[in-house]
Amino acid sequence: MADVPGLVVTGASGRMGQMLVRLIGASDRARLVGAVERVGHDWVGRDIGVCMGGAPMGVLVTDDAGAAFQGAQAVIDFTAPAATVAFSALAVRAGIVHVIGTTGMEDADIAALTPGGVTIRAGNMSLGVNLLVQLTQRVAAALDADWDIEVVEAHHRMKVDAPSGTALMLGQAAAAGRGVALADVRDSGRDGITGARVRGDIGFTAIRGGDIVGEHDVIFATEGERIILRHLATDRAIFARGALRAALWGQSQPPGAYDMMDVLGL
């Protein structure tokens, strides 16, 4: 196993962190060499496998990301925007691939990522959603603005950002298909006397409840008919598998900023 890439998982106690630790632990194409949590987290200093309620995995949770990255080949990072920006500098310094699943990143966060390394960032790492992004762009390109475009997403009650990263990917694809910038046509969070829909706008609606893993509809609605493109995620493993694939793919890439379309060859 020593000849397969060593991976670090940040936010190791999180929903995605634990999913990734399990996936990497069971993989024969990568090995887990680090698990990072924030300073003061009660898992720090303990074996990650035991913390997750299983057998020891021989990796102690650390709050020292810089040390964890040294000697690894990649870090898989599903945390929060400020943490991801900080991990970016440490990943480039350590010369390792940075796979970023974190969503809710503003333009300023993206601009603050440290250049010079291999960075793979996507608001959704699943094959299905990345195909849906392409379909959305094609359908939007085929239809004119008589067709209203609405993106509806649903997630679990603990999600902190809206619209979801996936919804924004889909909105950007629809805007690209139409040949417009999403920032010019984005309509999020209707409430009250909103007035009639503006022709050409792309609307976003976010539902939050229970344990919904992630659901996305792109609705194209016109007089007398509707087209709905839909992706339903029922298992977070789809995101973890995509992230592991990205970390392995990144090992043979020159420095640059990549996304899952690059990884999947779409």
Ligand SMILES: NC(=O)C1=CN([C@@H]2O[C@H](COP(=O)(O)OP(=O)(O)OC[C@H]3O[C@@H](n4cnc5c(N)ncnc54)[C@H](OP(=O)(O)O)[C@@H]3O)[C@@H](O)[C@H]2O)C=CC1
């Ligand atoms: N791109 C994709 O395919 C997917 C993206 N996501 C995104 O991934 C992110 C995480 O989602 P999820 O796992 O559900 O969220 P969780 O809240 O369950 O996990 C986030 C983890 O990151 C930790 N964290 C936050 N800040 C730091 C820090 N400074 N240092 C170390 N650890 C830190 C949190 O610790 P603490 O609890 O102490 O705050 C927590 O353990 C979200 O942005 C989500 O939208 C999710 C699924 C798929």
Ligand SMILES: O=C(O)C1=N[C@H](C(=O)O)C[C@H](O)C1
């Ligand atoms: O927070 C989540 O859970 C998810 N986040 C991503 C997003 O914001 O789109 C991907 C997936 O939908 C799950």
